[in-house]
Amino acid sequence: MNTHGAEARTAILKVLSEIREPAGATRIGVELGRAGINLSPRTVRFHLRQLDEQGLTELISPRAGRVISEAGREELAHANIVERVGFIDARVDELAYQMDFSFEKSAGTIIMNTAVILKRELSRSLAQMEPVFEKDLGMGGLLALAYPGETLGRLTIPPDCIGIATVCSVTINGILVRHGIPVVSRYGGLLEIRNFKPVRFVELIEYKGTTLDPLEAFIAARMTKVREAARTGEGIIGASFREVPANARAAVKKLHTRMQAASLGGIFAIGEPHRPLCGIPVPDGRTGVITTAGLNPVAALQESGARIPLRSLASLEDYARFKPWRDVCRQYRRG
Template sequence: MRAVLKRTRHRDGAKKYRSSSVSMSFIRSERKCIEILRILKDHPEPVGAKRLSELMSERGFVLTDRAVQYYLSYLDDMGFTKKVGNRGRLLTAKGISETERALVDERIGFIISRLEKLAFKSDFNPETGRGNVGYNLSVVPEDQVNGVSGAFDEVIESGYSFFSRYKIIDTDPRIPSGYAGFLTVCSITMDGVLQKMGVPVRMAYGGVIDIKNGKPLGFSNLIGYRGTTIDPLSLFITSGNTSIGQTCAEKAGSVLANVRQVPQDAADLVSEGSRLMRECGFLFPVDMGSGVLNTPVDPCRISLIAYSGMNLIGNAVEKGFELRNEIGAGNMPFSFFE
């Protein structure tokens, strides 16, 4: 996106954009445009200015509806977006290409920043079973709901999930007509619980862990959350690095897990927090310690390993179902999943 957002209206009434030297104001404007494009890329249905304003606010950009309309007008003229009646905007093929190209350096660390924000807002108390948890949203065609539900159940029953329940919804503005939504508890909820207990926790890696005879052997692949522009576990799913269905059926294969790091001195607190969460239906940890399951050794920290709720999604994808996923979609009351 190389043009500068300076709009003028000529005598003929046409809107024109003129170039100027790169300034801090332009950089901020460009970032806002890129965020709008990213949001549209995540939505198959048209998105209006009001909803875009809300979503931009969640990402740290406070814009009025009128300001959003200004940026959308610019993006229309650039050919990155197109207006669909009064319903809102869709991303064009050119816009998709621009989104994937632009500001790669700015996107490094975006995933972990978003998850850390969810962790801070997750105030779930495992002692009372009340409070907010982080969640993921998967949107699927209505005719695939039963199949996806079966794939989710298979993972939960085999013990390779983070939480023992999920919910199916169809009344949400993010869910298009003819689709249904699956809500799963995001493992970032654990970070929120530990933080509230006074334990500094670091989401370190997402990885593929090998299973044999129902027991974890070790990680075969790890990606650090702080050095990537995309969600590591989503990448492993789409690249075919998992065999979740096979693992559920044969107790041998590869599934997804996350690695968190906590101070060694906090081990007892972490064990207590894990115990309380298991009583609420959570299924972890897989292991805890220094250098366990091929994790990097840290002289001051230990690794806390948990199977990911993404295994539910991964199993459905392996079976050929069509899911559009929003990882770390927000926070909601834990009671919704009871």
């Protein structure tokens, strides 16, 4: 990406001003990556030196890196940066960065999706969702219900309705990132499965190029066949495609085991380094990872006819608020 220089430099200034502490080229490079600007650390250093010469940045020490100078802030204020229109990838990274679930404490925040159904539909709805959890086609095995007047993130449940919260698969990003594994969320899509195994993606939308969550779109458009998938092992479910560094492959597998222990397992497949996974090519040095959509159980509901308002990547929520799906279902049957 030959990022017309000046552009790269303002981006660097911006990062530096947001970090608020000295940073080196590596760190800055990572932050730039979040904004969709991919530059090697060396290139960042190249530009940093020019910024130094212009007096816009200052070298603190060859250990700490640089900070933005007063002149740099000035410059940044003048350079009117056209803000991006709010594409989903930004939100994904933001939420993944904010969540703070920890295995050690088995506590913290995770990212959730929400849906709202009518109170009188609850029994039928849980029955629809059960097989999806049973066959592990959702994101882990947790579920939360919210009653009228309660809130799920910024959503308040209206009278006669029930809020359903599922764990969003972006929670996986959050966990990986917290363990030092950078994750790129590439596509949301529809995954064909056969014998409960992934076969190929039939539709894809790139996170980078959409303001609407792809999974939300696919489910709202009723393009899934989650019920059938849960019943027969063949069908079409929501899934997303991520990329991790090839050398982090083992670490990801290990973390996945721990996630499963916390009922947060949602990794459906991990590819080989630089090998296409389910038809999706992977750049050199990276490995593809497929995660199942947290909304899959809700997709099953949608398929059964109801029109359900749903929101993926809704907000952060406390891990403690979620319960194993079996418990939720059992509890409801009793009460």
